[in-house]
Amino acid sequence: MRLDYLSIFPGYFDVLGISLLGKAAVNGLVDVYAHDLRDWTHDRHRTVDDTPCGGGAGMVMKPDPWGEAFDEIIGTEPDPSVHVVFPSPSGEPFTQSVAHDLSSVERIVFCCGRYEGIDHRVIDYARSMWTVHEVSLGDYVLNGGEVAALAITEAVVRLVPGFMGNPQSLAEESFSAGQDGLLEYPLFTRPVSWRGLDVPEVLMSGHHGRIAKWRRDESIRLTRERRPDLTDSDVSARH
Numbered sequence: 001m002r003l004d005y006l007s008i009f010p011g012y013f014d015v016l017g018i019s020l021l022g023k024a025a026v027n028g029l030v031d032v033y034a035h036d037l038r039d040w041t042h043d044r045h046r047t048v049d050d051t052p053c054g055g056g057a058g059m060v061m062k063p064d065p066w067g068e069a070f071d072e073i074i075g076t077e078p079d080p081s082v083h084v085v086f087p088s089p090s091g092e093p094f095t096q097s098v099a100h101d102l103s104s105v106e107r108i109v110f111c112c113g114r115y116e117g118i119d120h121r122v123i124d125y126a127r128s129m130w131t132v133h134e135v136s137l138g139d140y141v142l143n144g145g146e147v148a149a150l151a152i153t154e155a156v157v158r159l160v161p162g163f164m165g166n167p168q169s170l171a172e173e174s175f176s177a178g179q180d181g182l183l184e185y186p187l188f189t190r191p192v193s194w195r196g197l198d199v200p201e202v203l204m205s206g207h208h209g210r211i212a213k214w215r216r217d218e219s220i221r222l223t224r225e226r227r228p229d230l231t232d233s234d235v236s237a238r239h
């Protein structure tokens with residue numbers, strides 16, 4: 001999998017050389033390339049923004065540098081196998097399902113906007129050439145797309161076959177298909193007693209059936225308490 005990042009702050013992506021992602025890069029599972037959008041400007045100030053047409057606060061990212069960067073980094077021929085991700089507060093929700101879909105893609109280009117956003121023609125042009133995903137991390141406002149691109153990267157790459165040491169851990173986590181959309185149960189490890197707080201006895205019983213039931217019940221309880229939106233009527237009936 002090749003990952004490209006276009007940003008006026010490419011240093012954000014230095015962190016991708018650390019921890020598991022660094023290992024994936026070493027193993028050849030993932031190739032990471034960060035690009036400075038200003039490398040495709042031609043004025044002394046390396047200008048990437050301008051005032052919004054129609055007025056309004058803030059500045060908008062000019063289309064020209066993006067187009068020239070696309071030409072050099074991706075190419076000038078349409079190729080639907082290239083997936084271009086625009087993090088945006090007005091994007092569709094980024095979910096585990098989207099992460100799963102992207103984990104089987106060979107090439108992803110992240111376009112990280114700043115200021116008030118990117119001239120919309122950049123997105124329209126990208127849609128005419130590649131497969132585009134305009135996605136939002138959640139209902140809050142960030143200052144740009146870089147942090148979102150990092151979060152999306154981690155969510156996607158950890159699903160790439162061969163990346164996680166123990167693929168079973170993927171099957172049991174929240175939001176994965178096998179969990180019926182339930183939240184993960186509480187986790188415990190040694191010591192059994194810590195500052196007057198004990199591990200639930202059932203988890204020390206060695207009775208796998210009871211442990212499985214306790215975990216399921218806890219997942220249902222937590223999901224009903226914290227994320228009623230995840231429990232549709234069918235799922236509630238089954239629980």
Ligand SMILES: CN1CCC[C@H](Cn2ccc3ccc(-c4n[nH]c(N)c4C#N)cc32)C1
Nearest residue numbers: 087088113137138140141142143144145148
């Ligand atoms: C005051 N303005 C309002 C519009 C957005 C401006 C900052 N910005 C510029 C590019 C850009 C890209 C993503 C996000 C973003 N914010 N929240 C999320 N979940 C995102 C995601 N994915 C934010 C961004 C600031």
